[in-house]
């Protein structure tokens with residue numbers, strides 16, 4: 001039987017052809033680093049519900065979920081209807097419009113920290129603005145962030161997860177970024193105590209990459225206390241967790257209220273969009289009127305051609321109305337739990353040193369942790385080396401797993417989510433695809 005790789009190359013010939021063309025146009029043939037795939041990526045023609053279809057008609061159960069933006073699934077009717085109606089009304093007025101108010105009011109009704117709201121075009125932009133606001137508010141310069149936590153690709157936060165220097169980032173920006181180990185309140189306290197120039201602490205409130213290196217509520221409470229003590233702005237990056245882990249995000253679930261919250265993905269109903277929400281006195285640094293009242297002649301700048309554009313507003317409103325019910329969150333959590341359990345049963349049955357873990361609707365894979373005989377139920381990510389969690393295990397095994405799953409009709413990444421459109425049948429089919437791939441990997445002598 002041919003190897004998994006040669007099966008992949010044979011099954012996706014048309015994709016390979018497109019990839020060759022793309023390679024001559026785009027660096028690495030791709031348009032976002034997250035889509036890098038060896039030896040070439042698959043190309044999608046359309047999607048619906050919990051599935052998407054490749055250019056050769058092959059069906060995939062999709063666990064990328066629009067990188068976390070599609071809580072409900074692909075093309076939910078309420079959002080399709082809202083966007084279709086809006087596209088006929090206009091896509092860009094270069095003016096204020098009523099939908100932006102309705103959209104922001106829905107956010108305020110859900111997110112406790114949202115005293116004021118400012119829309120952006122993406123999560124990266126939201127964090128860029130939040131950090132600028134924190135600097136302006138405190139008069140300090142540095143950003144304290146945590147190993148592995150992702151906050152978009154802007155200069156202040158794109159430092160490699162391990163703090164490795166990225167080309168193209170000025171030394172002055174590197175000097176203004178402090179990287180702490182995750183979940184280590186003593187390390188944070190030491191930094192805040194010794195460095196009076198720290199403007200903000202930013203983190204993903206359920207941990208790096210929405211829980212690859214998980215964080216718990218206790219750490220969030222400790223951070224809240226310590227940042228208040230040192231006069232440092234606490235930013236929750238709820239770009240993934242917002243509306244997903246509860247209608248009011250991680251801050252509602254853990255009852256810890258940050259000064260600023262950044263949102264994107266679900267907030268815009270699966271279309272491009274984001275927001276910074278938070279304390280009135282911080283957001284008001286953008287307000288010309290408020291700054292004039294304080295006798296100031298300058299303000300924090302924020303512009304954006306597509307900020308609060310009517311299409312994203314229409315999609316966001318439709319999404320948040322459904323989010324508010326709490327139903328999709330319960331569904332995705334249940335589906336993810338079933339999937340994690342099912343996959344772990346297969347891992348235990350084959351005595352692999354792999355584990356599938358995660359909380360809420362998140363599915364994280366660690367493929368090759370190096371402890372033979374460890375049952376998946378005994379795996380506790382809080383007791384694990386965070387650098388190993390971040391590596392996600394053995395690259396060769398990970399790659400073969402991905403090819404095998406795609407060949408078996410499942411598109412899942414090592415950090416995936418369930419969508420409300422998934423069915424129990426999808427979960428069963430995913431388990432069968434996983435078991436088949438494990439058999440192939442054994443046949444290939446990989447495990």
Ligand SMILES: Cc1ncc(COP(=O)(O)O)c(C=O)c1O
Pocket residue numbers: 067122123124125127150151152153204210237238239240264265274
């Ligand atoms: C936690 C988190 N913050 C920020 C971002 C960046 O958002 P965007 O891709 O919309 O710029 C992402 C994107 O995946 C994210 O997961």
